[in-house]
Amino acid sequence: MKLARPVKKPPDQWEKEILDAAKQLFISKGYEETSITDIMELAGGAKGMFYRFFESKEELMRALGDKMFFENNPFEAVKKHTDLNGLQKIRKLLALDRADEERENINTQAIAILKDPHILAAAIQENRRVLTPLWFELIEEGRRDGSIQTEYARELSELLPLINFWLMPSVFPADGKEIQHKCHFIAKVLSIMGLPIIEEGMYGRTEKIMGRMTEEGGE
Numbered sequence: 529m530k531l532a533r534p535v536k537k538p539p540d541q542w543e544k545e546i547l548d549a550a551k552q553l554f555i556s557k558g559y560e561e562t563s564i565t566d567i568m569e570l571a572g573g574a575k576g577m578f579y580r581f582f583e584s585k586e587e588l589m590r591a592l593g594d595k596m597f598f599e600n601n602p603f604e605a606v607k608k609h610t611d612l613n614g615l616q617k618i619r620k621l622l623a624l625d626r627a628d629e630e631r632e633n634i635n636t637q638a639i640a641i642l643k644d645p646h647i648l649a650a651a652i653q654e655n656r657r658v659l660t661p662l663w664f665e666l667i668e669e670g671r672r673d674g675s676i677q678t679e680y681a682r683e684l685s686e687l688l689p690l691i692n693f694w695l696m697p698s699v700f701p702a703d704g705k706e707i708q709h710k711c712h713f714i715a716k717v718l719s720i721m722g723l724p725i726i727e728e729g730m731y732g733r734t735e736k737i738m739g740r741m742t743e744e745g746g747e
Contacts, residue, residue, distance in 0.1 A: 543581045545571045547592050555630065559589065559637040586641045590651070593638055596631045603662040614670020618725050621666070639698050652693060659689040667723065678722025 537545070549570035553562040564585055568575050582588040602624040606617040626632075642648045664685035670676030678684065693699055695710060702710065715726035 539580070542571075542573065542577060546573070546578060546581060547588070547595055550588055550592055551596070551630075551634065554589075554592070554637055555633055559585075559640055586644070586647055589634075589638050589641055590647070590654075593631075593634055594654075596628075596634060597658075600628055600631065602628075603666070606666075613673045613675035614666055614668075615675035615723075615725070618666050618670070618723075622725060639696060642693075642696065643698055648693070648699065652690065655689040655693075656686070660685050663688045676722055680721050684718070684721060684723055 546567060550562070550567050553566055553570060557566070562585075564578050565575060567585075567588075568578050571577075578588075582591065602621045605624055606612070606621045609617060609620060612620060642651060664681060667676055667678070667681045667685055671678065671681060691714060695702075695707060695714075697703075697707070711726075718724065718726060
């Protein structure tokens with residue numbers, strides 16, 4: 529009697545299952561407490577399979593963050609709202625981003641790997657490459673329809689992807705009160721530059737997130 533041969537999976541299926549397993553474990557156990565062995569046990573593959581796709585757990589975390597962003601891209605979602613002007617679309621985008629609790633969870637845990645200056649530099653470069661054109665497109669739409677009054681569309685589109693890094697206590701050490709002050713500073717600067725997108729109700733959430741970052745990824 530011949531034993532059934534194991535079903536072979538295509539590489540893209542293996543990569544997806546590894547990322548899905550990592551996501552499940554990072555959310556349930558936490559990034560620091562999850563090992564590559566744990567991930568591959570859940571994915572149902574040998575540890576060597578992991579290294580066919582990722583050099584390290586840190587690289588996997590970055591890939592997972594990208595995957596979750598593109599699967600639920602708020603920039604694409606707001607394009608469908610043809611009833612909204614540019615400024616309203618940006619505010620809608622921020623609301624959608626706030627509502628994505630799983631991605632927020634993963635992003636908060638990713639703070640731990642951003643202590644590595646090489647990983648931090650790569651993350652900043654990736655944010656600039658991906659997000660700056662998306663922000664520029666929305667700001668320009670707002671300028672065309674008159675909802676956004678600014679002469680600094682290019683500069684704002686480059687600044688916005690960097691704000692989260694500036695707020696991270698692991699990058700620029702700050703306590704809760706200092707983070708709160710930074711949030712109000714950002715809101716005022718953006719408003720003066722013609723982009724009044726930070727609403728009062730957003731402060732509490734941002735401060736809460738940054739507090740968690742202090743606990744999980746701070747010094």
